[in-house]
Amino acid sequence: MTSVQEVLTVLEQAGFERLPKPLTVVGAEFDFEAAASGTHTSHDLVLVATDQVPRKRLQRLVAGLARSLDLAASRRPVSLVLIGGATSSDRMELERYARVLPIASATPDIAEIEEAVAVLLPLKLPNAELVHGRDPINEVMGALGPSNRTPDHIALITAAADGTDAVREALRQYANDGAGWTDQIENVDE
Incomplete structure (x- = not known):
């Protein structure tokens, strides 16, 4: 199972729904490695990208998606799970359009994924x-x-x-x- 698939599995277990590729918003297609949409209590649109995507291309994709969501009058918050990390300048550029949830490792384990996306997951309250x-x-x-x-x-x-x-x-x-x-x-x- 790839890291992208593992992120999607963690999100699906938290009630997110996997979206088809390419992601289509107001007739425009966005070729992210994966995307998921929150259901029930979360309305986040979660994008998943790895360090295999050139950063300039990723920045253009995220910026274009943000503009398309604005045109659609969407109120969905956008989160970008970035597998493999990013430089601070790349991250700052991406954060203009989405909440960036970095995972430093290119091959994270489930605990690393859960820690990175914790803000998207329901709270686990103790007994x-x-x-x-x-x-x-x-x-x-x-x-x-x-x-x-x-x-x-x-x-x-x-x-x-x-x-x-x-x-x-x-x-x-x-x-x-x-x-x-x-x-x-x-x-x-x-």
Whole structure:
């Protein structure tokens, strides 16, 4: 499988649709090595080129495509995956018309491709349990064990579900009970 095919495979797995060659926009044909169009959440037009294409030709192709998209009143962002890298001056010229996603290697592996096109791929979120951990109330109950759970523990744990003010009030009540104090204010007239 060629590097261009591998880039297309990564894009297709992310929901992009491969476009036929040559790419045709407003009747004009553009002979990029490959192109894909975003579907669903992404509307990017992704072009794929290698270092085998002379840079001046690539610059003319990208500039012509940009003009054709303007004529068609297209709002699609254009990204160019450039396999084999580019000099800074070539890249600056290309960036006038498209977001350039360079891949330095002429024969990249999948990880390099995914890193280069990461801005086009959906986010991979970690498992919610790993991010947020387990339920803290269940963790405390498990740490206490069934034999160590007193009514005071249960009151504090239950208050935790209602927030910090509820815990503060439960702790105040616990301390008052331990000291033998009540919440009633004594009426002292003298």
